[in-house]
Structures are given as C-alpha cells and as structure tokens.
Amino acid sequence: MKSPAPAHRRHFIALVAAGLVLAGCKPSDDAGKPGAASTGAIVVGEFASLHGSEAAFGQSSHKGTELAFDVIRSNGGLLGREVRLITEDNQSKAGESATIAKKFVSRDHVVAVLGEVASGRSLEAAPICQAAGIPMISPSSTNPKVTEVGDHVFRVCFTDPFQGKLLADFAWKSLKVRRVAILADTASAYSVGLADFFRQPFVAAGGTVVTEVKYASRDKDFKAQLTAIKAAAPDGLCVPGYYTEVGLIVKQARELGLTVPIFGGDGWEAPQLIEIAGSEALKNTFYSTHFSPAQDNPAVKAFVAAFKSKFNEVPDAMAALGYDSAMALAEAIKKAGSTDPAKVTAALAATDFVGVTGRTKLDAQRNATKPAVIITVENGGFKFLQTVEP
Amino acid sequence: MSEFLQQLLNGISMGAIYALIALGYTMVYGVLRFINFAHSDVFMVGSFAAFHVAPRLGSGAVAGGMAILCVAMAASALLGMAIEKLAYKPLRGRSTLTVLITAIGVSLLLQNVGQKVFGAEPKAFPAIFPSRTFHLGTVVVNSTQLVTIATTLLLLAALHVVVHHTRVGIAMRAVSFNATAASLVGINNDRIISFTFALGSALAGAGGVLYALNYPSIDPLMGTLPGLKAFVAAVLGGIGNLAGAALGGLVIGLVETFVSGTRLSTYRDAIAFGILIAILLFRPAGLLGRDRVEKV
Amino acid sequence: MRFPKSQLWLALALVVAGVVSAFSGRINDYFLDVALGAGINIVLAVSLNLINGFTGQFSLGHAGFMAVGAYTSALMTTTFASRLLPLVGGQAWILFPCALLAGGLLAAVAGIAVGAPSLRLKGDYLAIVTLGFGEIIKVVLQNIDVVGAARGLYGVPAHANVFWVFGLAAVTVYVVWALVNSTYGRGFLAVADDEIAAEAMGLDTTRYKVTAFVVGSFFAGLAGGLYAHLKGYINPTGFDFNKSIEIVVIVILGGMGRHVGVVAAAILLSVVMEPLRRFGDYRMILYALLLIVLMLTRPQGLFVWRSGRGTA
Numbered sequence: 001m002k003s004p005a006p007a008h009r010r011h012f013i014a015l016v017a018a019g020l021v022l023a024g025c026k027p028s029d030d031a032g033k034p035g036a037a038s039t040g041a042i043v044v045g046e047f048a049s050l051h052g053s054e055a056a057f058g059q060s061s062h063k064g065t066e067l068a069f070d071v072i073r074s075n076g077g078l079l080g081r082e083v084r085l086i087t088e089d090n091q092s093k094a095g096e097s098a099t100i101a102k103k104f105v106s107r108d109h110v111v112a113v114l115g116e117v118a119s120g121r122s123l124e125a126a127p128i129c130q131a132a133g134i135p136m137i138s139p140s141s142t143n144p145k146v147t148e149v150g151d152h153v154f155r156v157c158f159t160d161p162f163q164g165k166l167l168a169d170f171a172w173k174s175l176k177v178r179r180v181a182i183l184a185d186t187a188s189a190y191s192v193g194l195a196d197f198f199r200q201p202f203v204a205a206g207g208t209v210v211t212e213v214k215y216a217s218r219d220k221d222f223k224a225q226l227t228a229i230k231a232a233a234p235d236g237l238c239v240p241g242y243y244t245e246v247g248l249i250v251k252q253a254r255e256l257g258l259t260v261p262i263f264g265g266d267g268w269e270a271p272q273l274i275e276i277a278g279s280e281a282l283k284n285t286f287y288s289t290h291f292s293p294a295q296d297n298p299a300v301k302a303f304v305a306a307f308k309s310k311f312n313e314v315p316d317a318m319a320a321l322g323y324d325s326a327m328a329l330a331e332a333i334k335k336a337g338s339t340d341p342a343k344v345t346a347a348l349a350a351t352d353f354v355g356v357t358g359r360t361k362l363d364a365q366r367n368a369t370k371p372a373v374i375i376t377v378e379n380g381g382f383k384f385l386q387t388v389e390p
Numbered sequence: 391m392s393e394f395l396q397q398l399l400n401g402i403s404m405g406a407i408y409a410l411i412a413l414g415y416t417m418v419y420g421v422l423r424f425i426n427f428a429h430s431d432v433f434m435v436g437s438f439a440a441f442h443v444a445p446r447l448g449s450g451a452v453a454g455g456m457a458i459l460c461v462a463m464a465a466s467a468l469l470g471m472a473i474e475k476l477a478y479k480p481l482r483g484r485s486t487l488t489v490l491i492t493a494i495g496v497s498l499l500l501q502n503v504g505q506k507v508f509g510a511e512p513k514a515f516p517a518i519f520p521s522r523t524f525h526l527g528t529v530v531v532n533s534t535q536l537v538t539i540a541t542t543l544l545l546l547a548a549l550h551v552v553v554h555h556t557r558v559g560i561a562m563r564a565v566s567f568n569a570t571a572a573s574l575v576g577i578n579n580d581r582i583i584s585f586t587f588a589l590g591s592a593l594a595g596a597g598g599v600l601y602a603l604n605y606p607s608i609d610p611l612m613g614t615l616p617g618l619k620a621f622v623a624a625v626l627g628g629i630g631n632l633a634g635a636a637l638g639g640l641v642i643g644l645v646e647t648f649v650s651g652t653r654l655s656t657y658r659d660a661i662a663f664g665i666l667i668a669i670l671l672f673r674p675a676g677l678l679g680r681d682r683v684e685k686v
Numbered sequence: 687m688r689f690p691k692s693q694l695w696l697a698l699a700l701v702v703a704g705v706v707s708a709f710s711g712r713i714n715d716y717f718l719d720v721a722l723g724a725g726i727n728i729v730l731a732v733s734l735n736l737i738n739g740f741t742g743q744f745s746l747g748h749a750g751f752m753a754v755g756a757y758t759s760a761l762m763t764t765t766f767a768s769r770l771l772p773l774v775g776g777q778a779w780i781l782f783p784c785a786l787l788a789g790g791l792l793a794a795v796a797g798i799a800v801g802a803p804s805l806r807l808k809g810d811y812l813a814i815v816t817l818g819f820g821e822i823i824k825v826v827l828q829n830i831d832v833v834g835a836a837r838g839l840y841g842v843p844a845h846a847n848v849f850w851v852f853g854l855a856a857v858t859v860y861v862v863w864a865l866v867n868s869t870y871g872r873g874f875l876a877v878a879d880d881e882i883a884a885e886a887m888g889l890d891t892t893r894y895k896v897t898a899f900v901v902g903s904f905f906a907g908l909a910g911g912l913y914a915h916l917k918g919y920i921n922p923t924g925f926d927f928n929k930s931i932e933i934v935v936i937v938i939l940g941g942m943g944r945h946v947g948v949v950a951a952a953i954l955l956s957v958v959m960e961p962l963r964r965f966g967d968y969r970m971i972l973y974a975l976l977l978i979v980l981m982l983t984r985p986q987g988l989f990v991w992r993s994g995r996g997t998a
Contacts (some may be wrong), residue, residue, distance in 0.1 A: 051502065051970055053611060055510030088963065091970065094924025098917045099719050106715035123840045124919040145840065186656045186828050187923060189837040214656040218615050220605035223400040224650030231393050244512050248605050255523055256396075256530050275514030276607045425810065480982050487744075488985045491938050494931060495977035502970040618927065625814045660825035663818030667803065670815060674806045 041082040042339055044069075044329065045104030047115040047125060052092030053218060056244060057117040057318050060270075061139050062087060063311050064322025065114060067303075070310070072326070078333050085326075086110065090121060101125035105132040111339045112137065114325050117318055119143030120189050126153045135332075135345045139325035140290070140318055142266065143193050147366045152341075154348050154366045156324045156355070157290055158390070160190070163265050164197025166372055166388045167238065167288055172205045175261050175286070177236030179210045181229045183222070183249065185241045186214040194240035194265050210234045215245065222249045223256060230258050242267040247276030254281040266290055269317035274377060282377035286385065291320040291357040292375050294382050303356040317357070324355035392528035397647050403535040403604065405643020406542035410597035411620035412627065412635035413549065414470075414590030420566035420630040421586045424486035427493040428473055429594055430617020431500035432466050434610060436595030437515065437602040438508055439465035444516050455519040459541070462599045463592040470591025471584050479580070504610030515606035518599075538600045545596055546636060552589070553632065562586055566630065619646075619662075626666055628679020637677055642666075692864060699856035707849035718848070719916070724956035725851035726912050729858045731936040731952040732945075733905035738934065739943035740866050741898040742878025744813040747800065748906050748933045750820030753925035754796050755789030755907025757833055760842045760914040762788060765832065782845040786854075786911040793907025794900050796823075801899030808881075820930055827922040838921025839914075846916040854912065858905045863945055865901065874898060878943065939980060941987020950989050 046065055049058030069085045077083050086108055090096035097116070104110045105128060113129050113136040116122050122141040129136035130150035138146055138155040142163065147153050171177040180202060185191035199209060211232040213225040226249070229237060237253065237260055239246055246268050253262060261284045268287035293304045293314050303323065307315040315323075332347035333339060351368075352361040360368045374385040411433055418426045440462040447461070448454040477492045517534075524531040553559040564572040565582045573579050601616060602608050623642045627634025645665055649658045669677065710718060730748060737745045762770055762785035763778070774780040800819050807815055828836050865871045873894045876884035885891050914920045932955075940951030958976070962969045980988060 050967070051505055051510065055505060055611075056512060056609070059510050087966075089966075089969065093928075094919075094921060095723070095913070095917050098919070099716070099723065102719045103716040107717075120838055120919070120921050120923075123838065124917060127841070127918050143837070145837070149840075185836075187836055189921070192836045213650075213653075215650075216659065218611070220601070220607070220612075220615075221400070221404055221647075221650075224397055224647045225655055227393055227396045227400065228651040228655075244607065244609075247512075247514075248607055251606070255532055257525075270511075272512055272514060272607075276512065419810075425813075477978055477982070481985055484985045485942075487938050487942065488981060491935055491981045492978050494935060495974050495981065498974035498977065499971065502974055506967060506971065622814060622818070625810055629810055656829050657825055660822040663821050667815050667818050670807060670811055671803055674808070674811060676811070 039081070041084040042078055042333065043084045043086060043108055043110045044326075045100075045108055045110040045113045045115075046085055046087045047090055047097055047100045047104075047113070047121075048087060049092040049116060049118060049121070050087075050089035054092040054118050056270075056272075057140075057242070058089075058092070060316050060318035061117050061322035063307070064315060064319035064324075065139070065326045067307055067310055067319075068323045068326030068330070071306075072330050078330055079337065079339070090116070092118070092121075094120070094124070097121040097124040098128060101128040101136075105129065105134055110134065111333070111341065112329050112344060114139065114322075114329065117141065118190070119146055119193075122146045123149070126150070129153065133345075134341050135329075135348050137325045137329055137348070139321040140266070143189055144367075151349070151366070152345050154328075154351070154362060156328050156351075156357070156360050156368050157266075157321050158370055158372060159367050160194045160265075161197045162369075162390060163288055163372060164194055164199075164240075165201045167194075167198050167240075167263060167265060168201035168205065168207075170286065170288070170374060170388070171236055171238065171261075171263060172202065172207060175236055175263070177207065177234075177261065179208050179234045180236045180238055181210055181232055181234035182212040182238045182240075183225055183229065184212070184214055184239075185217050185245065187216040188241070190267065191241050194267075195238070198238055198240060215241075215249075217242070217245065219245060220248055222252050226253050226256050226258060229253075230256055234260060236260050237262045239264045240267070243270040243273040243276075247273050250277040250285055251281045259284070261286065263287060266317050269375070271314045271316060274380065274382070279377055279380035284376075286374055286376050288372045288374050288388070289317045290370070290372065291317045292373050292382060292384050294375075294384050295373065296384075299354065300356050320356045324357050324360060327355050328353065328360060393651070395529045397651050398644070399529065399531065399535060401644035401647035402640065403538045403643075404647055405640035406539050407597050407601050407604070407639075408616065408620045408623050408643050409636040409639030410542055410545065410593050410600070411616060412623040412639045413632060414594045415621050415624040416627070416629055416632060416635040417562075417586050417590040419624070421562065421569070421583050422478070422486070422489070424489045424493070425621065426590075427490065428477075428496040428500060429590070430613035430620070431497050431504070432470050432473070432591045432613075433594040433598040433601070433617060434504060434608075434613035435469055435500065436462045436466040436591075436598030437608045437612070438504070438598075438610075439595070440518065440599045440602065441513060441515055441608060444518055450517060450520060452519060455537075458518050459596060459599050463595040466595025466598070467588040467592040470587040470594075474584055474587040479583075501610055501614075508610055510610065512607040512609040515602040515608050517606070518603065534603050538604060541596065541600060545593060549589070549593070549632070558582070558585055622663070622666060626669060626676055628676030631676070631678045634676055634678035641677070692860065696856055696860040699860075700853050703849045703852040703856065706852070707847050710848045720957060720960055722846060722848070722851045722912075722916050724953045725848075725855045726846075726909050726916065727933070727936060727952040727956045728855040728949050729851075729905055729909040729912070730933045731940065731948050732855075732858045732862050733902045733909070734933050735937050735940075735943065735945075735948045736862050736865070736874070737898045737902040738937055739941075739948070740862075740874045740878060741895060742881075743895060743898065744809055745800075745816040745899075745902070746813045746927070746930050746934065747816030747818075747820035747823075748902075749925040749927070749929035750816075750823040751793040751796055751903035751906035752910035752913065752929070753820075753823050753827060753922070754793040754903075755786075755910030756914040756920050756925070757789075757827060757839065757910075758792045758907070759785035759789035759911030760839050760920060761833065763843055763845070763915070764839060764841055778843065778845070782843075782850075782915065786850075786908055789911040790904045790907040793910065794904035796907075797899040797901075797903030798896065800903070801896040817927060817930070820925070820927060824922045824926055827925075834921070836922065838919060838924075840919045842914050842918045842920065844915060844918055846912045851912055851916070854908055858908075859945065859949060861901070861905075875943075935977065939977075939988050941990040944987055944990060947987050947989040951987075954988070 048062045088100040119141040122138045126149040142160045184195035263286040266289040269289040336343040336347040369390045522533045561577045623638035624635045627638030940948035
C-alpha cells in the first residue's frame, strides 16, 4: 500500500528514461537551414490525411502532389536546385496538423507548405504558417475561412460560396427544381458550409426547402432520412457530401423509389462513386467539380495518362488539385527567382496559370477564381455537361 | 403509416446486423470478462475476405453467395482464434484491463494494416446474392434486407442449438458461469475460450458480409462505427447474455432509424445514447441481464 | 504525513516551469509543441487515473470533459473576449487563467452529472454511460452554431506556454497525490479494492465515486482549455471516443493507480509518435505493435517493478 523509499529511485529511472525519449526527438538534423537559404535543396512540406477517416481524399491529393514533384524533378528542379518534398501524415486526427506545421517551419525549414483537403485541418495549420511568414497553399479546402487566416494562405480551388451559388442556379434554371430537400453531413465542416451556401441563393431565387435532414460522416444507412425526404415530396435533392457516403445515398434513394434529380458538389468526384452506387442509380444525378478526367483537353489527357502509369488508377478532383497546388508553387518560385518566403508569397498572390483544373487565377482574397464543371453520369461513365465561368 | 412500416423494416434489418456483432462481444465477455475491442475489425476483415473471394466463387447466385458467406465466416473465425492465441492468452490471469490494451493494439493494427494492404479508399462490394426490389403497397422491400433478416435468424437459431444442445456449448456456458469450477470438472478452458472466439468471430464475419451487402462500400475503418453501436447493444441487453445482445441490437437499430427520419436527425447518436443511459438507470444490469449479488 | 515536503516539490516545479517558460523562446517550436502536448497528456492521464486507477471506476468519456473545458475557455478568449476583457482591465493574461478555471468548473459540473448516475452502475455499464456522455457532448457541440458546429472554433489565441502547461501538470499531480494519500483519500483505494467491504466498513462509497469524477473532470476541463490554446483550433470530432481511448491507454500502460508510472507513460506515448515519423506509412502499424508488445512484456504497467497498488 505505502510507497517505500527504494521505489523512488526506480521512479526516477522511469522519468529519466521518458526524458531521454523526449530528448531523442530534439532536432537531430539541423542541416537543412532556413528556406531562405540560396543553396541546397528546396524543401517543401506537405501535410495530408494519409490514414484515418478521410484517408481516401488525403491519399488522392497526396498522389497528385507526388506526381507534380516527379514532373518538376524531371524538368531539372527549380532555379537550378533540387526539390525535396517532405510528407507528413496527420491521420485525419485533430491537433496533429498544428504539430506538423510547426515541424515544417522550425525543423525542416521549408519554403512553403502544401495541404490539405479537409478545411478543419487546414485551419489548424494556417495560423502557424501565417505567423511564421511561410506561404501555405491548400489544394482543396473550399471553406472560405481558410484563406481569411491571413495573407500567406492561398488555395487553388474555388470556394463554397461560389460552388453553392452555381449549384443553386443550376438546380433552379437547368433542372427546374422548385421544392428541394437537403441532406447534409452534420459532422463535416465542408458539407454544412456548402449546404448553407446553396440554401441562401436558392431561397432567394424563390425556391422552397421542403425538408432538411442530416447524417454523420461514415454512416452507411440513409434509408431513414430518405424515407422522410420522400414523404416531403421534393422535386430535387441536394446532397453536399463526400462520395464515400453519396454513393450509398444515391443507391438507397433509388431503391426507395426516390426518382427526383440528386445533385451535389465536388465531394462527389471519384471513380468509386459509380462502382458504389451503380450507373443505373446515378442516372439523373449531377455534381459540380473542379476537374473531370473525361474533359477533352490535352493537358488533362496528359495528366490522366501520367497518373495512370504511376499509380494505376484514374485521378479524381482531389488528385488534380493536389497536382495543381504543387504546380502553382513551382510557378511562383520560378517567378520569384528566389526561395525567400516573402518573395514566394508575393509571387503566389499574382498566380495566374493554366493547370489541369483549368485556368487558376487568384483574387485579392487569395482564392482561385476558376471555372467549375458540371458532370452527370450516363452509360456507366461520367459525362461532362457544362462549364460554369465564375 | 406507410412511412412507419418502412422505417420499421429498415430498423429491423439494421438491428439484425448489430445483433450479430453484439453476440460476439457478449460471448467473449461471458468467458473472459473483457471487451474485445478488436471484434469490430474482425467484422471488417470478414467483409474484405468476402470481397476478395467473391470474383472466384461466382457471386450473384444463391449458392455462390452462401459459399462466399461461409468463406468469410471461416476466415473471421480463424483470425479471431489467432488473435486470442497471440494477444490475449499470454495475459490469462492478468487484469482484464491489461487485455483491453492489447485488444486496442490489435484493433489499431488491423485497421492500419488494412489501410496498407487493402488501400484506404472505399471499395464497391459486389452484389453476391441476386437482388430485387418489391413494392408492398407504398412500402419498398429490398431482397437484401430479407436476406439479412433471414440469415440472421438462421444464425441465431444455429447459435441457440450450439450453445444449448451440444457438449461444447454446455462447456462454454459452464466456463462463462464459473471458470474455476468448470476446469475442476475437467473442462479444458483454453479450448473452450478458443472455440468461443471462433464462434463470435464467425458471427462478426457474417455480420460483415451482410453489412457490406446492404451498404456496398467497404473500407478498412468500416468496423469502428457499427462495432461501437453493437458494443453498446451488448451492454444494453445485459453483457454476457446472448438473448440480451440480440434484443439490444434490435433496439439500437430501431431507435436509430426512427430518430434519423425526424427533424432531430442531427441529434441521432445523442438520442440513442440518451435512451441507453435512461434504460441503464432503471435497469443497471441491462435489459435482460440479472444483477448478480456478490457474495462476500 | 509528509505534506510540507510535497508542497515544497510543487513550489519547486512551479518555479522551474516559470523559469523555463521565460526562456522558451529559444526552444524549437516543434519541440515545444510536442513537449506541451505531453504536458497536457499528463494532466489528462493523471486526472483519469484518479477515476480509473485509484477509485476503480471505468470511465471511457474523459475526452467529453476535455471538450467541455476546451470549448468553454476558448469561447471566453475568442467570441466573448470583447465583452470579458474590460472586466479584467483589458489584460489577456488575466483572462486566460480565468477562462481555464471556468472551463474546469463547467467540466466539473458535467462530472457531477455523470458521476451521479454512477451510484447505481458498475464496471462496463458505467463505461458505457461515460462513453455515451462523451458522444452526446460531441453531437451537441456539432449542432450549436455559436461554437461553430462542425466548422469548429478557430483563432484561439496561443496562450498555452510552458508555465501554464507544466505548472498545471504539477498541480494536478500534486492534488491527486495529496488526495489519495490523505486520511480521507484512503477511501478511494478502499472503493477500488472492494466496494462491498468498503461500504460495510461504513465508507460512503457513493461520495468517493462522485468526488473522483468531479476532481477528475475538473482537471480534464483544464487540460481541454490548455489544448485549445495550444492548437488554436478545435472541432467536435477532435474529442471523440478515440481520444478517450488514448487517455485510457496511457493510464493502463503506466500502471493503474501509479503516480510516477502514469506520468512517465503520458510522456512516452505523447512523444513516441514523433521519432516514428521517419517510418512514414508504417508508423501507425509500428505504434500498434508497440502497444501490444509493451503490454505483453510488461502487463503490470510499464514502469512498475514491484507488486503493490495496481489493479486486482
């Protein structure tokens, strides 16, 4: 019961052991000096959800970024220097991205930080990059708050207000939807945000939201919500979620006899959508996205071919944006002619280049103003429907 | 009314799957008195096993579907036994909390090896049974739901026979009732525990296949959520009690489904847990569990 | 009683934390972040140890209490800062500890709410109630717009420094140590050892259990506040079931009802993920294997060499 004196010495040993481990993670390689150094490799940090609940998106985006670095390397690096990409996994967990951003800034001395898909985790790393004066480019966080953090935070994708508005327009004008039902993911910042940005313009145009029900990420059964939606008799269903759930939602909706058009945003974009839902169920569904591998455009075709030969799969929108985020950075470093973070930041602010996701031009809020594409499914494949200019 | 019937059907088929997983939790708890955290990942491996053998066994026909189901159950049973041998048995006689940590370790291991081997992105699960949709009035009945409910009933009946009418089942109950006394009357506890894991894991494997059949998108983390719900169901029914686990699964499935269809859908999990807590306050040992009076 | 001596230790720890904090500008940011994360985990693990280790209850909802503290304090320093700052003379450094304290107190209130039902529940049933509580907190937070719902709360000022984190870690260790080593506190151990016997001896076991929950959740609330002011961004999914499990793992690995072991395990487990980074994709697999192997080889607790207080 009582703790005898000799135990203290053992406890001391235990603490020292733990302390040694702690000391073990102290910077061991201080070789890579600040990113501003004008010699040696150019180091770029990438944080991504490579494991955990959002790994599907993180992996895609990461593959795109990897491919971009292959291309940059095969073109002889940047400014005549070698480029090095350090990728860290945040396991889709809260708190990890802040630690990683600090590691990039104070230990790896990166020139810039790339990441990530989920807006929540981009928001964690952004203030740290902003405070350190290191530019950060998010490939596909569409929540407007991300770039509001400060003038060092950029994104190469469009934002949810733009996407919500275009979805509302599309539903109102092209699909002639008047009574809409919304099914959003209560656990996802992206989904809740996009639902809001869709609802406002749709209601403003004169439409009615007949019912709004929620699910949570990683749910598999949506029949209860869909049964309630069917009972409300909408003439269109808006599902601003990720394909991981949307595939099952569309499938179950059709099984329950809900035949109205179903539409959503860029979270739908992935080849697995058709595999999960089946092309029959996906008839009369539409989504807006940044990119479609089906686009008839030489740059897109070359990208799809390169991606296929490296990873043996068709790239989705996340992969394309991961690629473009790295390319935007490369362009900026070339233009700045230096790896000085301030100069790179200035060059990034003036970004205007044509990537695989279309012409990417940043506005004063550091958001990309770029066209969106609307995709539908026909004959077991994605079909490019139209381009919506900003 | 038709919406009510529809939700009732949806809830029952959801509850059937929870019940299958909950049985494994409760059986292991019966013999070893600990929560097997890796159980939900055995469930995941069951559906991946089916996914990988499906192209070879010819899916789409009833016979092929049954064969795939059996393979998945066998694979899960083997995995369950292996886990018990390697990670739990060396700690026999230790605090059950110690075993809990290795169970969490095994769970993390299966999830992360799964993400490495199978890939993190979801896979589309094939329709291994012929699928058809019926319309009974305004209620839509999917053959998959019927397959789920029928298979679950069949497995429950089989389990009942094994547990109550075979020697090994009786031995299992004996170990669960009093392990020391069981070994005194000549029961080989280790073998019975191993058998229990095989049985529980096979049910989880079957649950995995049925789950994937209903929701044909599988990924290495798919077990976490249904596993948590089933664990709750097992406790709700009275942990260690087989009928309780089945009942608990059904209750959770129904509650979840009915809440999802209302305006309160955003609070679904909160309400499900709220009801659970309320039930436990009135029945502290679960729905069918008996409050064992400890003798001093 | 060796109270005077232990108070001396506490004072010493606080002074050291203050001094180190004054020089923390020279410490690498990344190293500092990992160290502060470890400090917060000490607070979490030691406070859970009071509930799970010393009192023998089984809580799976520690992250829920942490969430209550994190949100309360973060709201006070962000959304409501403009209204609260004038009350403390516009001094952010006064507002921060007040916010931490408020977070801890509200978490303690939540602790009463969870502790009270535990009067009737035992073992795994209690575990389920605490787990359910944690999930309910998460779902409720996801539905409140003022706290950002699923979007989370961002722009939380980075007030958590070495002094606050390690100072509070020292206070937590001290309070839990002093509590269980006091005459009153022996009752916690009695409840853990044999509840029925303790009751037969005339101990008010209910009160001990509720006290453990209240004190434990108070410190979990403080830890949540520190966490929010370290990471600068919080959202509901960060306080899910997995976070609670992480803390349980630390307590069991350190040896239930051990003081030093749990502190050492908190440091070890918070830090060990960092050197594993170099293994890239295999990092999580190695971590899982490490857990299993550690438990198989040292089932009595990582830093426990002689049998004594532990779990039965």
